Structure formats: structure tokens, C-alpha cells
Amino acid sequence: MRDTLFGEQIDGFKKALMLNGHYEIANAPIKPCEEQWKFTAADLDYQMTFGKPTIVQPVDGSSSPPLPQYRSIAQIPKTADPNDKYDIVAVVLFVEEEPRRIQRDQGRVIYVREIVVIDHSTEQPLLISAWSDLAENESDLLLQKAEQLQVVAFTALKISPHKGFSMTTTMSTTIDHSPVGDRPRALEDW
Incomplete structure (x- = not known):
């Protein structure tokens, strides 16, 4: 809900x-x-x-968040259940300069911005469409550091048929600008 x-x-x-x-x-x-x-x-x-x-x-008495289950880009199935969500850690290659305005039904406007990432599991970069607040505030932070390679984590992404194989943010998606763990460390060394 x-x-x-x-x-x-x-x-x-x-x-x-x-x-x-x-x-x-x-x-x-x-x-x-x-x-x-x-x-x-x-x-x-x-x-x-x-x-x-x-x-x-x-409910479980714990207030600490569960750790994301990071996958490499190559591990994400190209066709999957549209409700499946994936967590990834990747190097940001490109952030669209400005978010695009999309006119929705009943005059509502939402924003989308494209982000291109890659990891060491593939030679094919991955396109992520960031929507709403993630297209504005969070993507602005990525754009500010666009000149340097950034290792960033995305949680709860869904597969999208947009422009071939790509992913899209969901209402649950978070962008972690300073991820920790083995996968982020391996990408920093890469």
C-alpha cells in the first residue's frame, strides 16, 4: 500500500x-x-x-535496515516478472543534464532523468530512468560529481522495456552515494 x-x-x-x-x-x-x-x-x-x-x-524488534542484496548487472535477467526488484552497485558514467517533464493524465507533471551506469560484470552500460524526486534532487547530486567516477548503489529497481534492456526507479528506490561493503569496494578498485 x-x-x-x-x-x-x-x-x-x-x-x-x-x-x-x-x-x-x-x-x-x-x-x-x-x-x-x-x-x-x-x-x-x-x-x-x-x-x-x-x-x-x-515488527521484528529491530530498527536497523536490512542490507541490500546487490547483484551485478550481468546477473539481472533480461526478462523477469515485472514486480521483481533488484539492488545494484555501479559506476556512474552519465547523468542527463536536466530532468525531462512528462505530462500525465489530468494535467499532472512528473520528471524523469536518465542515468547510465556500468560494473565489472559486463561491457554493456545500463540505462536507469530515475523518476519524480529521484530525477530531481538525488540526480542533481550525481550530476554535481559527474566529472569524477562515482560508485553508487540503487535499490529496488525494476526492469523496463524502454530502449531495450534498461531499469527504472520505483517508489521504493533509494540512491546511496556512499555504499559500503565488498561490492562497492571491488568497484572502487576496478
């Missing part, structure tokens, strides 16, 4: 919710979702609303 946080809510819940975490959420009303706020036809017909009385508790 989707919930969108605005303004101060983002900072308020940033530390309470971790990607792939399991939570008990109380005092978050569920109501029908208006069609204009759905990103795809597969989105649920309901949305959750967070507010000041909302309480978020980790």
Missing part, C-alpha cells in the same frame, strides 16, 4: 521506516485512492494517510 509524505512528515518518518522493513502501523487511516494519484493501473485502490497520531513500530 502506498502513502505519500509531505514537508515535515518526510523528516519525521525518515528514521522510522526502512526499505524492506516490517512494521506495525497504527492511527494511519486507509481511504480510497483518487485515480489522479495512481502511477500505474496496477496500483491499489486505497491509500494510507500518515499524520501526527500515526505510530510506526518495527
Whole structure:
């Protein structure tokens, strides 16, 4: 189920919710979702609303985020279930200068920016389409360091048929500008 946080809510819940975490959420009303706020036809017909009385508790008693399951680009199947998500660590080769505006139904505008990455498992670079906030704020940070090679981690990417084999960000995608672990270290040495 989707919930969108605005303004101060983002900072308020940033530390309470971790990607792939399991939570008990109380005092978050569920109501029908208006069609204009759905990103795809597969989105649920309901949305959750967070507010000041909302309480978020980790179910497993742990508040530390689970570690991403990084895959090399070559390990990602070219055809997969459209709901499968993948975590990768790669070297950023290119970031589109400005995000493009896409006009959606009912006059809504969203932004997309292309990012090209590679890792040592393949000679074929991978195109990632970053959407919404990731096309703006996070991609701006990548663009600022575009002159130097950056090892960056992307979580929860989906396969996209756009321009051949490529990937796209999702509502769950995060971009880690300073990933840690064996895979990021191996790419830095590469």
C-alpha cells in the first residue's frame, strides 16, 4: 500500500521506516485512492494517510535496515516478472543534464532523468530512468560529481522495456552515494 509524505512528515518518518522493513502501523487511516494519484493501473485502490497520531513500530524488534542484496548487472535477467526488484552497485558514467517533464493524465507533471551506469560484470552500460524526486534532487547530486567516477548503489529497481534492456526507479528506490561493503569496494578498485 502506498502513502505519500509531505514537508515535515518526510523528516519525521525518515528514521522510522526502512526499505524492506516490517512494521506495525497504527492511527494511519486507509481511504480510497483518487485515480489522479495512481502511477500505474496496477496500483491499489486505497491509500494510507500518515499524520501526527500515526505510530510506526518495527515488527521484528529491530530498527536497523536490512542490507541490500546487490547483484551485478550481468546477473539481472533480461526478462523477469515485472514486480521483481533488484539492488545494484555501479559506476556512474552519465547523468542527463536536466530532468525531462512528462505530462500525465489530468494535467499532472512528473520528471524523469536518465542515468547510465556500468560494473565489472559486463561491457554493456545500463540505462536507469530515475523518476519524480529521484530525477530531481538525488540526480542533481550525481550530476554535481559527474566529472569524477562515482560508485553508487540503487535499490529496488525494476526492469523496463524502454530502449531495450534498461531499469527504472520505483517508489521504493533509494540512491546511496556512499555504499559500503565488498561490492562497492571491488568497484572502487576496478
